[in-house]
Amino acid sequence: MPNSDSANNPSVPWYVWCSVAAVTFAMVGTHWDISWHQSIGRDTFWTPAHIAIHMCGVLAGISCGYLVLSTTFNPQSALRECSVWLWGFRGPLGAFIAAWGGIAMLTSAPFDDWWHNAYGLDVKILSPPHMVLAAGIFAVHAGALILILGQMNRASGALRDRLQILFLYVGGMILVCLTIVQIELTNRVVMHTAHFYRVVAIVAPPVLCGVARASRFRWAATSVAGVYSLFLILMGRILPLFPAEPKLGPVYHQTTQFTPPDFPLLFIVPALLLDLVWQRTQPWGILRQAIVSGAIFLGAFFLVQWPFANFLMSPAARNWFFGAKYFGYYVSPTSIVARYQFVATEQGALFAKELGWAVVTAVFTSWLGLAWGNWMLRIRR
């Protein structure tokens, strides 16, 4: 329903732009930082990539801090009537979620610093302090999503359309964010294992299902997967344009430019199919929809990604566009990655079991996503 703030001010509020900018900074910074570690290796707190990540926290802090304080202490605030209450403060739910993310990001800094001092510099993504940071960044994304959603569900007309575009964009960035967490488990060398599909089924279906359901847009899943793909393609083509040389050893690949992220996973195909299916299954209950959605996602993704992995391993992919020619400086020339070989596929019953678990996972996470989407549809604050 239209309310006073959308009727009086049809433009997208500045704090929404702030949170959209925050998630963009976070994802650009994170991919830049990963590339930095693959190409240069050594960094400081003040690298441009780190500053971009920190900008996420700064922008989220400014927008959410303003929202919470102005809503709490200004009796005339337009948001006062559509805010939630927490620890004596009032504000949109998304603002509190994003603020939580900012505190988590802040917490990760001394934790990560101590971790390096105690155990040495961790040259991997999956470590406890990095997961605290990832949780913080994800919360900023989720906060932005809910912040937009609260506005969107109260708005109508052109404002709702604009907010819907931003909502889908943030949904795409959430998919980018979650796939970064899995980056060490989704390299092209494992794309011919059933385990890879099980891992992917953990993150993609809930985002596609949840955001699509909450957006009420016909092509929402396709849009989310499109944002994810376009973002990674852009990062993958832009980063190698800049020179970089390794400042750590041992150096097994002589890099001369920033190493790009891998080519995006082909989520766009199952996402398109899901949109088409959902347009015909709206009256179904979410369990039935989840079973069909999970099966379609996994089946379609399996059918396109498996042969595409063959292509990524071929000389035809070793170019600037598909990026298979790029390696981190530390990749040994004798490694399976550098030799363009696959990790051995599981055999017989193990393969069937893993693939079965992948389907079950996809169905379960689709159900979670649809339930999350239904909840988000009712968000008003």
Next chain:
Amino acid sequence: MKLLLAFFFAVALALAHVGSPDVFYEGDAGPYRLLITIRPPQVVPGVAEIEIRSTSADVRQIHIVPLRLGFQAQQFTPVPDLAQPSREDPQFYTGSLWLMACCSWQVRVDVDGARGPGRLSVPVPAIATQMLGMQKATSIILMALGLVLCLGLVSIAGAAARDSMLEPGKQPDAARVRRSRIVMAVAAVLVAGAVWFGNQWWSDEAGTFASRIYKPLRLEASVEGSRLALRLVDPGWINRSTDDLLPDHNHLMHLYVIRLPEMDRVWHLHPERQGDGNFAQPLPAMPAGRYALYGDIVHANGLPETATSEIDLPGIAGTPLTGDDAGGTAPPLASADYTRTVSPLSNGYRMVWDRGTAPLHARQASLIRFRVEDSAGHPAEGMELYMGMLGHAAFVSADRSVFAHVHPSGSVPMPALQLAQPDNPHAGHMMMSASLPAEVSFPYGFPKPGAYRIFVQVKRAGEILTGVFDASVEK
């Protein structure tokens, strides 16, 4: 919480010396003479601190870069770092380098100066030697933030269930409040589960790191008659071997035997290998007593280790020392004179420590100089190389927490140096000439304050001479 369980875990350093992890090296980078100190990191990957003193005033700049030792053909060179000259002393340069993996590395030093370019490489071990606990302030801050995050997450879940779906202006009814409490309880359980999982993960990571912390080789010693039998025992640390040793001055093991507790007798022996990890040494005549054993070895990858042990020996009739084996006597440690600079040698000769008047300070690299004089006080003639060197020195702290076997080129073992400088077959060695100087110096920095005994061995006229000195090192 893991924060509460964070602990301090350290091992006695027995990596290429005992309790003396810093690397000291004096050598020539082309025409430039450099004294280099490398302080390896305590965790790996970690930062090594580099200090370089040039004896030449015509050095313009120095670049430093880390490389894996012995893999020159397989690796490219990272972008070198520019070492920074000190403002107070322009011939003193510092820098820091990341050593990213275990175990054997080299720091390559490239010098540019008025006499053209020069280069040398110094091997350095990169071993995790301890796991630091968390400082109290950091743990308090992190626990406070962690508590805020956990409670915040539960509260946000409650607020979402209670208020977020209400139309603007409406208040939550009793049912929503009740549902909110249920959601908060469920969220609290989930948060507790996440914290438990995180703690398990942290413990696993800490356990993995702890398994990589250096565990020194043990030296098992026994005596049969006058034959000392030694066995290197690996307590289980990464994929170390005891049959991959490189000869250092033609010996696979350099064994210092020091009588305890007075350190009044010392032998520098060279046991022969008897099979994988087993060595044997015919002992010289030795009085009964307890002895400390320090066995220096170097692995094929250039990683040096000092295996230690103690043994009670009966009086040994023994056999005369032969070859490079040598022994010496000293005043009891209890009556050590820390101002004494002269140590008597045989045939009226003597060794003089040219120590100056300045006090010795811990962690300060310097050249520790000794001079051999004849009975008339003239520089001794007839000096010879002792295992390719002008001399060998052992620095042992009175509490025996420190042992370092040092050469005139530094604390770097020769096989590692040859891996780092494969194009220089004489790296670290002195070429034999008709007349050798009667002076020898050792680049070294005492690792901590306290009392030390220094055993210096040189060779003259076919005889290995041992001078003994005592040092009191200040902070």
